[in-house]
Amino acid sequence: MSDEPVAAPTPFAPAPAGTVVLYRGATLVDGTGEAGRPGTTIVVDGERIVRVAADAEVDPADFRDAEVVDVTGAFVLPGLIDSHQHLATPPNRPVAEAVLRRDLFGGVTTARDMADDLRQVGDLARASRVGEIPAPDLYYAALMAGPTFFDDPRTWQVSQGAIPGRNPWMQAVDEDTDLPLAVAMARGTSATAIKIYADLPADRVAAITAQAHRQGLLVWAHAAVFPAKPGEVVAAGVDSISHASLLVHEAAEGPLIRYRTKPPVDAARFERGDDPAIEALFGMMRARGTILDATASMWGRIAAEAGDAAEPRERALANDAVTAAITAQAHRAGVEISTGTDSDPDPASAWPPLHDELVHLHERCGMTPLQVIRSATLIGARSLGAEHERGTVEEGKIADLVILGADPAADLAAALRSVRTVVKRGRPHHRADFVEPAPATGTAVAK
Numbered sequence: 001m002s003d004e005p006v007a008a009p010t011p012f013a014p015a016p017a018g019t020v021v022l023y024r025g026a027t028l029v030d031g032t033g034e035a036g037r038p039g040t041t042i043v044v045d046g047e048r049i050v051r052v053a054a055d056a057e058v059d060p061a062d063f064r065d066a067e068v069v070d071v072t073g074a075f076v077l078p079g080l081i082d083s084h085q086h087l088a089t090p091p092n093r094p095v096a097e098a099v100l101r102r103d104l105f106g107g108v109t110t111a112r113d114m115a116d117d118l119r120q121v122g123d124l125a126r127a128s129r130v131g132e133i134p135a136p137d138l139y140y141a142a143l144m145a146g147p148t149f150f151d152d153p154r155t156w157q158v159s160q161g162a163i164p165g166r167n168p169w170m171q172a173v174d175e176d177t178d179l180p181l182a183v184a185m186a187r188g189t190s191a192t193a194i195k196i197y198a199d200l201p202a203d204r205v206a207a208i209t210a211q212a213h214r215q216g217l218l219v220w221a222h223a224a225v226f227p228a229k230p231g232e233v234v235a236a237g238v239d240s241i242s243h244a245s246l247l248v249h250e251a252a253e254g255p256l257i258r259y260r261t262k263p264p265v266d267a268a269r270f271e272r273g274d275d276p277a278i279e280a281l282f283g284m285m286r287a288r289g290t291i292l293d294a295t296a297s298m299w300g301r302i303a304a305e306a307g308d309a310a311e312p313r314e315r316a317l318a319n320d321a322v323t324a325a326i327t328a329q330a331h332r333a334g335v336e337i338s339t340g341t342d343s344d345p346d347p348a349s350a351w352p353p354l355h356d357e358l359v360h361l362h363e364r365c366g367m368t369p370l371q372v373i374r375s376a377t378l379i380g381a382r383s384l385g386a387e388h389e390r391g392t393v394e395e396g397k398i399a400d401l402v403i404l405g406a407d408p409a410a411d412l413a414a415a416l417r418s419v420r421t422v423v424k425r426g427r428p429h430h431r432a433d434f435v436e437p438a439p440a441t442g443t444a445v446a447k
Contacts, residue, residue, distance in 0.1 A: 010130055010131035010132045011131060011132075012131035012132070012133060012134045012135075012424075012427065012429075013130060013131030013427065014046065014047035014131065014424075014425035014426055014427060015044070015046050015047055015399075015425065015426030015427045016046055017045060017046035017047075018045070018046065019045070019046055019426065020043065020044065020045050020063050020064075020065065020066040020067070021043075021044045021066065021067045021068075021069060021426070022041055022042070022043050022044075022058065022060055022063060022066050022067070022068045022069065023041065023042040023043075023044070023069050023071050023076065023401070023403075024041045024055055024058075024060075024068060024069065024070055024071065024072070025039065025040075025041075025055060025070055025071050025072030025073070025074075026038075026039075026040045026041070026042060026071045026072075026074055026075070026076040026403075027039075027040070027074070027075045027076070027407070028040040028042070028052070028075075028076050028393060029075055029076065029077045029370065029373055029408060029409070030052075030078070030392050030393045030394065031077065031078040031373060031374055031377035031378045031391055031392040031393060032374060032378060032392055033370050033371055033373075033374040033378075034370070035370065035409070036075060036407070036409060037054075039054055039055045039056070040052065040053070040054060040055065040076075041053055041054070041055050041057075041058040042076065042393060042401070043058065043063065043066075044399040044423070044426050045426075046399075046426050047398055047399055047425035047426040047427075048396065048397070048398065048399055048426070049393065049394065049395055049396065049397050049398075049399050050395060050396075051395055052393060052394055052395055071403055073405075074403050074404060074405060074420060075403070075404040075405075075406070075407055075408060075415065076393065076401055076402070076403050076404075077107075077373060077377065077393075077401070077402045077404065077408070078377040078378075078390065078391055078392055078393050078400060078401065078402070079107065079108070079109025079110060079136075079377070079390065079400030079401060079402055079422070079423075079424065080107045080108045080109065080110075080339075080352075080354055080358075080376045080377065080380075080402060081108070081109070081110045081111065081112070081338070081339065081376055081377060081380025081381060081383075081384070081390075081391070082103065082108050082110075082111045082112065082136070082339065082340060082341055082352065082353075082354045082357075082380075083111075083112045083240075083293050083338040083339055083340040083380050083383045083384075084112060084114050084242060084293050084295055084338075084340025084341055084342045085111045085112065085113050085114065085340075085341065085342070085343075086113065086114060086115075086116050086342070086344070086345075087099065087100070087111075087113050087116055087120075087121055087124060087138075087345065088113075088116035088117040088118075088120040088121050088124075088158065089116045089117070089154050089157055089158050090117070090157035090158065090160075091116075091117045091119075091120040091157075091158070091160075092345075093120065093124075095345050095347055096120070096124055096345065097124075097133055097135070098345075098347030099345040099346070099347050100124065100128065100133065100134070100135035100136060101133070101134045101135065101434075102347060102349065102350070102351070102352060102434075102436070103135070103136055103352040103354070104134050104135055104136055104422060104424060104429060105134070105419070105422060105429055105431055105433075105434040106350075106351045106352040106354070106355065106416075106419060106422075107352070107354075107355075107402040107416070107419050107422055108136050108352050108354055109136050109137065109390075109400040109402075109422065109424045110136050110137045110138075110139070110380065110381070110384065110386075110390060110400065111136040111137075111138055111139075112138075112139050112140070112141075112192075112220075112340070112380075112383060112384055113138055113139070113140035113141070114140075114141055114195055114220065114242065114340075114342070115140070115141045115142065115143035115158075115169070115170070115195040115197070116140070116158050117157075117158035117159070117160070117169070118140060118142060118168075118169035118189045118191065119169075121138065121140045122140070122189060122190055124138060125137070125138035125139075125140065125190075131427075134429060136424070137424075137425075139192040139193075139384045139386070140191055140192060140193075141191055141192065141193040141194060141195035141220050142168060142169045142170070142171070142185075142186035142189050142191040142193075142194055142195065143169065143170050143171070143194075143195045143197050144171050144172075144173045144182070144186075144194055144195070144196055144197065144200075144208055145165075145171075145172065145173070145196070145197040145198045145199055145200065146172065146173065146174065146198065146199030146200045146204075147165060147172040147173075147174055147199070148199045148258060149172070149197060149198045149199040149259060150164045150165040150170075150172055152260075155170055158170060168185040168186055168188055168189050169186070169189050169191070171185070171186065173200065173204060173208065174204075175204070179207055179208060179211045180211060180215075182211075183208075183211045183212050183214075183215050183217065184215065186212075186217065187215055187216075187217060191217065192217065192218055192384065192385065193212070193217055193218035193219060193220045193239070193385075194208060194209075194212045194217055194218075194219050194220070195219075195220045195221065196208060196209070196219060196220070196221035196222065196225055196233070196238065197221075197222055197225070197259075198222060198225055198226055198258070198259035199225070199226055199227075199258055199259055200225050200226075200227075200228060201227050201228055202227075202228040202229075202232035202233075202235075202236065204228075205221065205225055205228045205232065205233055205236040205238070206235075206236035206237065209221075209236045209237045209238055210237070213237070218239045218240075218384075218385050219237070219238040219239050220238070220239060220240050220241075220242065220293070220383075221233050221236075221238040221240070221241050221242070222241065222242055222243060222246060222259075223241040223242060223243050223244070223246035223247050223249075223292075224246040224247070224249040224250075224256065225259075226249075226256045226257065226258050226259045226261075226262070227255060227256040227257060227258075228256070229249055229250055229252065229256060230246065230247050230249060230250040230281055231250055231280075231281050231284065234281065234284050234285055234288060234290050235284065237288070238290065239290070239291065239383070239385070240290065240291035240292070240293050240338065240383050241285075241290060241291075241292060241293065242293040242295060242340065242342075243293070243294070243295050243298075243342075244292065244294040244295070244296060244322075244323045244326045244327045244330065245295075245298075245299060245319050245322060245323045245326070247278060247281065247326050248265045248270050248278075248322060248326070249262070249263070249265075250277050250278060250281050251269070251270075251275060251277040251278065265322070267318045267319075267321065267322050270322045270325055270326055271321050271322055271325045272325065273325040273326065273328050273329040273332075274329065275329075278326060278329060279329070279333060282329065282330055282333035282334075282335050283333065285330075285333075285335045286333060286334045286335055289336070290335075291335075291336050291337070291338050291379060291382060291383050292327070292330050292335050292336070292337050292338070293337075293338045293340040293383065294323070294327045294330070294337050294338075294340070294361075294365075295323075295340045295341065295342045295357075296323050296324060296327045296357060296360050296361055296364070296365055297341070297353075297356050297357045297359075297360035297361075298323070298341070298342050298343070299316050299317070299319040299320035299323055300316075300317075300320045300360070301343060301353070301356070302316040302319075303316035303317045303320060324360075324364040324365055327361070327364075327365040328364070328365040328366045331365055331366055331367055331371075332366065336375075336379050336382070337361070337367075337375050337379065338375055338376075338379045338380050338382075338383040339354060339357050339358060339361065339372070339375050339376040339379075339380060340357070341353040341354055341356070341357050350436045351416075351417065354376070355413075355416045355417070358372045358373075358375075358376055358412060358416065359412055359413045359416070361375065362412050368409075369408050369409045369410075369412040369415075370408075370409055372412065373408060377391045377392065378391040378392050379391075398425055399423055399425060399426040400423065400424055400425065401421075401422070401423040402419060402421075402422055402423075403419070403420045403421040403422070403423070404416075404418045404419060404420065405418035405419075405420050406418040419431045
């Protein structure tokens with residue numbers, strides 16, 4: 001170890017303990033789903049919230065040397081959580097940093113990376129946590145799938161210099177795999193979870209899940225793993241499942257074979273949002289507390305990107321309609337829904353794709369703005385296993401806040417574009433300081 005002096009704090013580091021800030025006059029939307037509470041003071045000491053109370057109950061004089069920030073007329077939310085991102089498939093550090101900066105200045109203080117090249121993701125997580133870069137805090141997964149999945153070119157993109165299926169962050173699992181060792185290797189990447197992706201039977205999904213839980217990891221799975229159906233994946237005890245569009249395979253009449261050979265789907269059957277097989281699945285999810293990472297807006301984005309290519313566009317639009325109907329059915333059934341985007345990084349966009357997901361859940365899936373905010377905060381935190389630290393504005397939690405100029409309960413889309421300040425771990429990031437790329441030239445412009 002070096003005897004050199006400790007370096008000065010990095011520019012985006014958490015606020016140091018003893019730095020006290022009072023945010024006074026806020027209308028607090030606390031992430032629980034309850035209506036906003038006007039006239040609220042939030043006291044932050046360093047990176048923690050130490051008090052939340054009515055303005056009249058907090059005397060600033062009781063906090064020596066505190067900074068008082070008047071946010072009268074503003075609306076304060078917990079930091080938003082994107083529960084489905086991919087930041088390193090393939091690895092591209094400048095793009096990832098640009099995306100993360102954009103997301104942070106748009107209100108996203110935490111993100112869940114759903115299996116990429118963890119050599120880069122791990123360093124992005126470190127750089128964010130210590131404040132070298134402006135970025136959300138990152139939680140991430142190591143992937144497991146059946147051996148037949150590893151002809152997928154993405155597995156090679158994230159394994160450069162290693163062998164896909166035979167490295168700690170991307171493992172092929174079969175009946176001969178030493179699961180305790182495989183999970184221990186995944187843990188060695190500092191992953192929060194195992195992501196179960198594809199080409200695994202139900203008994204192997206259950207075995208992986210049991211071993212991951214035994215070693216203290218969460219399990220995040222595709223809703224259908226092929227040949228494991230959604231009901232079998234949920235019964236295996238996974239903590240969350242991704243992609244509402246995959247839930248249609250619960251009603252498949254024949255066996256599921258491989259991820260690459262999905263059977264055809266009668267979209268009209270599911271667009272009514274009342275399919276009994278899906279309803280029974282949602283009853284199981286509700287009873288077990290399984291979270292649905294719906295990625296509800298994903299197919300609409302894919303349809304838009306298809307442009308004039310008729311067949312891909314029509315297929316995406318059909319999936320979009322099914323996804324909206326099934327997500328709405330899940331919400332009516334009482335399934336907890338997190339807000340993931342699964343959006344390819346686009347650093348030229350001024351706002352996080354998470355905003356589109358939130359508006360989609362409100363406008364297409366029957367959720368109220370307050371329910372959507374709860375999904376993007378408290379339920380997102382639960383999907384990470386971090387609800388004791390984040391997801392709501394309350395005493396003792398990390399000081400992740402979004403200060404909006406407009407009421408999200410009145411007009412969610414407009415409010416999300418009214419970000420004034422994002423507080424991450426007690427340190428403020430003002431939207432006025434954000435620099436975005438110009439759409440036509442790629443040069444930077446102030447925003």
